[in-house]
Amino acid sequence: MENDCLPLAQVRAGMVLATDLRDKGGHVLLPAGTTLTQALLDRLAGQGIDTVPVHGDARLDYLFRRLDPTSPDAWAARALKDHLRAWRAGAGE
Amino acid sequence: MSRLGYDDIVQNLDELPSLPAVVMELLSCIDAEEVDIAVLASKVAQDQALTAKTLRLANSAIYGLQVRVTTIQQAITYLGFQAARNLITAAALTGCFASNRCAGFSHPAFWRHSIATAICAKELARHVRFNQDYAFTAGLLHDVGRLVLVSCFPDDYAGAIAWRGTHDTPWIDAERAVLGIDHVAAGVALAEHWNFSATMRGAIEHHHAPELQGAGFLASVIHVADAIAHALDLACIADELVPPVSAVAWHALRLDEQSCRRVLAQTQTQFDAMAPVLLG
Numbered sequence: 001m002e003n004d005c006l007p008l009a010q011v012r013a014g015m016v017l018a019t020d021l022r023d024k025g026g027h028v029l030l031p032a033g034t035t036l037t038q039a040l041l042d043r044l045a046g047q048g049i050d051t052v053p054v055h056g057d058a059r060l061d062y063l064f065r066r067l068d069p070t071s072p073d074a075w076a077a078r079a080l081k082d083h084l085r086a087w088r089a090g091a092g093e
Numbered sequence: 094m095s096r097l098g099y100d101d102i103v104q105n106l107d108e109l110p111s112l113p114a115v116v117m118e119l120l121s122c123i124d125a126e127e128v129d130i131a132v133l134a135s136k137v138a139q140d141q142a143l144t145a146k147t148l149r150l151a152n153s154a155i156y157g158l159q160v161r162v163t164t165i166q167q168a169i170t171y172l173g174f175q176a177a178r179n180l181i182t183a184a185a186l187t188g189c190f191a192s193n194r195c196a197g198f199s200h201p202a203f204w205r206h207s208i209a210t211a212i213c214a215k216e217l218a219r220h221v222r223f224n225q226d227y228a229f230t231a232g233l234l235h236d237v238g239r240l241v242l243v244s245c246f247p248d249d250y251a252g253a254i255a256w257r258g259t260h261d262t263p264w265i266d267a268e269r270a271v272l273g274i275d276h277v278a279a280g281v282a283l284a285e286h287w288n289f290s291a292t293m294r295g296a297i298e299h300h301h302a303p304e305l306q307g308a309g310f311l312a313s314v315i316h317v318a319d320a321i322a323h324a325l326d327l328a329c330i331a332d333e334l335v336p337p338v339s340a341v342a343w344h345a346l347r348l349d350e351q352s353c354r355r356v357l358a359q360t361q362t363q364f365d366a367m368a369p370v371l372l373g
Contacts, residue, residue: 076343
C-alpha cells in the first residue's frame with residue numbers, strides 16, 4: 001500500500017507514520033512506524049509541520065470525507081473509492 | 094462582499110484574454126467532417142511555443158512512435174488528426190490566463206485537474222464508444238468558469254477560497270455562498286461568448302448535475318471524469334476533495350471493476366507523461 005501525505009489538521013490519533021517525520025532542518029522528529037497520539041500531534045503543530053506521511057488508506061478516506069452514506073447516490077462514490085483502493089493495491093503486483 | 098449576477102460576468106468577459114486564433118478554429122470545427130489539415134498545420138506552425146509543446150507531447154512515451162516527429166504535419170500524420178488536435182488544444186489552452194491576481198488560487202493546480210479530467214474523459218469515452226475528441230476538450234474546459242471568476246473578480250474569489258478553507262466544501266458551494274454565482278454559470282457565459290458548440294456548452298453547464306433531463310451524455314462523462322480526477326489526487330492540493338458522484342452518471346458509464354481499473358491506470362499514465370510538458 002502506498003504512503004499518503006496528509007495535512008496535519010487531518011491527521012488523527014491512531015494513524016501510523018509511513019516514513020520518518022523530519023523538521024525543516026532534516027532532523028528526525030519521529031521515526032517511521034510511530035503510532036501518532038493526540039499529544040504528539042499537538043506538539044507537531046508547534047514545530048512547523050504542515051504535512052505528515054501516514055500509512056495506508058488514510059489519504060483515500062480523507063479525499064472521500066464528504067461522502068454522505070445516507071445519500072441514495074452514495075453507492076457510486078463508494079464504488080469509485082473501492083475500485084481506486086483495489087487498483088492501488090494491485091498496481092505494484 | 095458583493096453578490097454577483099450573470100450580467101456582471103457577461104460585462105466582464107471582454108477583459109479576458111482572447112483565445113489564440115488557432116484554438117478558436119479547433120474548437121469551432123470540432124463537429125466538422127472536412128477539415129483542411131494542411132491549413133491547420135501551417136497555422137499552428139506559426140506559433141513556435143505551441144509547436145514546440147505539441148511536438149514534445151507527440152514524441153512522449155505514451156504514443157510510442159517509432160520515429161521522432163519534427164513538424165506539426167508529421168505529428169498529424171503519425172498520431173492521426175484527432176489525437177494531434179487534442180494535443181494542440183491542450184498545449185494552447187494551458188498557456189492562456191497565466192496571470193494571477195487572486196490570492197490562494199493556483200493556476201498549475203487548476204490545470205493539473207483540468208488535464209487529468211480531460212484525459213480521464215477521453216478514456217471513459219473510449220470505454221463507452223463516445224466521441225473521444227469531444228470528451229477530451231470538454232474535460233479540459235469543464236471548469237473554465239473558475240478562470241473567468243478568478244480573472245474578473247480576483248478579490249471576491251480569494252474570499253471564496255478562504256471560505257472553502259474554513260467550511261471544507263466543494264468549490265461550487267463556496268462560490269455560491271460568497272460570490273452568489275458559481276463557475277458553472279461563468280463557464281456557460283464564456284462558452285456563449287466564445288461560440289462553443291451546444292454540446293460543449295451543455296457539458297460545461299451540467300457537469301455538476303448530469304442527472305437533469307436534457308443534460309446530455311457528455312455531461313455524465315465529464316461529471317465522472319471530474320470525480321475520478323479528484324480521487325486520483327492529481328492536482329496536488331493538500332485539501333483535495335472528491336465531490337458528490339451522481340449515481341445516474343456513474344451507472345450510465347457502465348464501469349465494472351476491470352474497466353474502471355483500466356481507466357484509472359490510463360489516466361494516471363497519460364497524465365504523468367502530459368502534465369510536465371504542458372505545465373513545464
